[in-house]
Amino acid sequence: MEEKIQTLWEEVRELSLGVTPIDRLHAPPTPLQFLRDYISPNKPCIISNAIHHWPATTLWPSTSYLLHTLSSSAVSLHLTPIGRADSLTPHPTTPSSLCFASAHVQSTPFDEALMFIRNSNQHSKFVAYLQQQNDCFRSEYSSLAADCESDIHWASEAIGCLPEAVNLWIGNHLSETSFHKDHYENIYAVITGEKHFLLLPPTDVHRMYIRDYPAAHYIYSQDTGEFALELDDPVRYVPWCSVNPYPSPENKEKEVSKFPLFFEGPKPFEVTVNAGEILYLPSMWFHHVRQTPDGSGLTIALNYWYDMPFDIKYAYFNFLQSIHYSSPLHTPTLDGLKHEESCSYACTCNSMKELNAKTYPASEDATDGLNNSMS
Ligand SMILES: O=C(O)CCC(=O)C(=O)O
Numbered sequence: 473m474e475e476k477i478q479t480l481w482e483e484v485r486e487l488s489l490g491v492t493p494i495d496r497l498h499a500p501p502t503p504l505q506f507l508r509d510y511i512s513p514n515k516p517c518i519i520s521n522a523i524h525h526w527p528a529t530t531l532w533p534s535t536s537y538l539l540h541t542l543s544s545s546a547v548s549l550h551l552t553p554i555g556r557a558d559s560l561t562p563h564p565t566t567p568s569s570l571c572f573a574s575a576h577v578q579s580t581p582f583d584e585a586l587m588f589i590r591n592s593n594q595h596s597k598f599v600a601y602l603q604q605q606n607d608c609f610r611s612e613y614s615s616l617a618a619d620c621e622s623d624i625h626w627a628s629e630a631i632g633c634l635p636e637a638v639n640l641w642i643g644n645h646l647s648e649t650s651f652h653k654d655h656y657e658n659i660y661a662v663i664t665g666e667k668h669f670l671l672l673p674p675t676d677v678h679r680m681y682i683r684d685y686p687a688a689h690y691i692y693s694q695d696t697g698e699f700a701l702e703l704d705d706p707v708r709y710v711p712w713c714s715v716n717p718y719p720s721p722e723n724k725e726k727e728v729s730k731f732p733l734f735f736e737g738p739k740p741f742e743v744t745v746n747a748g749e750i751l752y753l754p755s756m757w758f759h760h761v762r763q764t765p766d767g768s769g770l771t772i773a774l775n776y777w778y779d780m781p782f783d784i785k786y787a788y789f790n791f792l793q794s795i796h797y798s799s800p801l802h803t804p805t806l807d808g809l810k811h812e813e814s815c816s817y818a819c820t821c822n823s824m825k826e827l828n829a830k831t832y833p834a835s836e837d838a839t840d841g842l843n844n845s846m847s
Contacts, residue, residue, distance in 0.1 A: 473795065473797070474797060477678060477792075477795070477797060478737075480675050480792075481675060481676055481679075481737060481738055482738075484673055484675045485738060488513055488515065489515060489673065489741075494516055494517060494518060494671075494741055494743050495509075495510075495515075495517040495518070496517070496518045496519075496520065497517055497518070497519045497520065498520050498521060499519075499520075499521050499522070500519055500521075500522045500626050501517075501519070501626060502626065503626045503627075503629035503630040504630070506626055506627065506630040506752075507630040507631075510752055510754070511630055511631065511657065511754070511781075514673070514674070514754045514755070514756070514757075514785060515754060516671060516741070516743070516751065516752055516753055516754055516757065517751075517752050518743065518745060518749055518750065518751055518752075519749065519750040519751075519752065520748065520749050521748075522624075522661075522749070522750045523620070523661050523663075523748060523749075523750065524748055526619060526620045526621065526663075527618070527619040527620075528616070528619035528620045528663050528774075529663060529664075529747070529748055531619055532616075532619065532663045532664055532772050533663075533664040533747075533766055533767075533768065533772075534768075535586065535768050535770070538582070538586065538616075539582070539583050539586065541615050541616060542582040542583075542613065542615060542616070543582070543583065545581070545582045545612060545613065545615065546579045546580065546581055546582070546612070547579070547580060547581075547582050547585050547602055547604075547608075547612045547613070548577055548578075548579060548580075548602070548603075548604035548608060548612060549577070549578055549579075549580040549585045549588065549600055549601075549602055550575035550576070550577055550600070550601045550602070550603055550604075551575055551576040551577075551578065551588075551598040551599070551600055551690070551692045551699075552573075552575045552576070552598065552599050552601070552690060552699075553598060553599070553690070553699050554594075554599060554646065555592070555599035555601070555646035555647045555648050556648050556650060557573075557574065557575035557601060557647075557649070558572070558573075558574055558575070558649065558650060558652070559572075559573065559648075559649075559650035560572060560573070560650070560685060560712060560714065560716075561573045561688075561701065563686065563688075564688060564700075564701045564702065564703060565703075570685055570714075571685050571686045571687070571688040571701075571703065572685040572686065572687050572688065572710040572712050573688050573689065573690060573701060574687070574688070574689045574690070575601070575689075575690055576598075576689070576690040576691055576692040576699065577604070578692075585600065585602055585642075586602075586642070586770075588600035589601070589602065589642060589643060589644050589769075589770065590644065590768075590769045590770070592644055592646055593646070594646070597697040597698070598692060598699070599644075599646045599647060600643075601641075601642075601643040601647040602640065602641070602642035602643065603639065603640070603641045603642070603643070604639070605637065605639050606637065606639075607636075607637040607638060607639065608639050608640055609638040609639055609640040609774060610638055612640075613640050616640075620661075620663075620774060622634075622638075623635050623776060624659045624661075624750070624776055627657070627659050627752075627776065627778060628778070631657055631778045631779070631781075633778060633779055634778075635659075635776040635777055635778050636656070636777055636778065636779050637656075637776075637777040638774065638775070638776050638777070639774070639775050639777070640772070640773075640774055641771070641772070641773045641774070641775070642770055642771070642772050643763055643765075643770070643771055644763070644765050644769055644770060644771065645762075645763060645764060645765055645771075647762075647763060647771075648760075648761070648762050649759075649760065649761040649762075650712075650713065650716070650760060651670070651672075651680060651713035651715055651716075651717065651758050651759065651760040652712065652713060652758065652759070653674065653755075653756050653757060653758045653759070654755065654756075654777070655755060655756070655780050656755055656777035656778060656779065656780055657752075657754065657755050657777070657778040657779070657780050658751075658752070658753035658754075658755070658775055658776070658777055658778075659750055659751075659752060659753075659775065659776040659778070660745065660750065660751040660752075660753055660773060660774075660775040660776075661749075661750045661773060661774050661775065661776075662745045662746060662747050662748070662749055662750075662751075662771070662772075662773045663747060663748075663772040663773060663774060664747050664766045664768075664770065664771065664772045665747060665763055665764055665765045665766040665770060665771030665772065665773075666744050666745065666746055666747065666763065666764040666771065667744070667745045667751075667761060667762075667763050667771065667773055668742070668743070668744050668745075668761070668762045668763065668764070669742070669743045669744075669745065669751065669753070669759050669760070669761055670717055670740040670741070670742055670759065670760040671740055671741040671742075671743060671753070671757055671758065671759055672740045672741070672757065672758040673757060673758075674756035674757060674758070674789045674792075675789075675792065676737070676738075676758065677758075677789070677792060677793050678733060678795075678797040679715070679731075679733040679734045679737050680713040680714070680715055680734065680758055681713065681714035681715055681730075681731055681733070681734070682711050682712065682713055682714070682793075683711065683712065683714050684709035684710070684711050685709060685710055685711075685712050686703055686704075686707060686708070686709055686710075687703070687704040687707075687708040687709065687710045688701050688702060688703045688704060689701075689702060689704060713758065714730075714731065715727075715731045715734045717734070717740065717760055733797070740758075740760075745773075747766070755780035755781075755786075756780070756786070756789055
């Protein structure tokens, strides 16, 4: 079985993705072209010259414009100790194992939030990231609505609906989003700065070592300037990718031996999305995201989440995910993989709401790598 799964990784690259899989289009595609060449084959692409007509591209790099326009807004600010929200960290009571930690989220006046992001560095008490994957652009940033389009018309026409959520992301070089996948067709537009994505197709699911981790959340105390990490009550388990693609040099060897299918298999596709460009990130693709800020210290992006088609591809992916990959290299004795044997990967949820609401013991069927706090 293992050999057949590895053949699948190769065939997907040979037959569908190609050697340079991330096409760069120099103008927006027609709806038909987008549907035929990218959505149907579940294939990413980058589109230049698609948002140059948005006032946002000239206005948002100016901090004074943002401060003026959002002066009376309260926004959801995510605080973490080192910039990794929604990611794995040592368990608060048994540090030899891992838990899934969500950020401390606080409603903050926009000017204060921006100051926190710009002042976040390796020596500060926290790293701040403005993001909330619940349609935050339309709910919290409505005074910026006229600066961009309410939907991406060629995508809406191709997909046959309007976006279900539009989310704004404002961060600095320390904010990092760990490997995961979403049940959305994602049209990700970078307004200022750069975003660096690592991408892997859904067929590589076994290389991500998705395991059930106990959910925890950070609590930041203004008084002490320190974080506490608390387990969620009631206990919940979040199925999440175990792989950190950028281990520190001292951990590299250990990580490679824990996750050989990731580190020794085909390299993830690396894509930098520059200011003014759009990435089409197909549904169910695994993605890891880092960023480089612009001259004012910020990276700003807007993403449009469209409902994915729950079609035959989705059924195939779920089936693949339900197959246990038991390579001899892939032993269940490694640190942090405590749930390995009990974990089944069948995804039985069809909607984000269902996924978000789901609370289940570790050994029951898992959903896929979708964060409860994410969207
Ligand atoms: O920009 C980021 O930090 C993460 C983006 C992401 O995960 C998404 O759009 O689904």
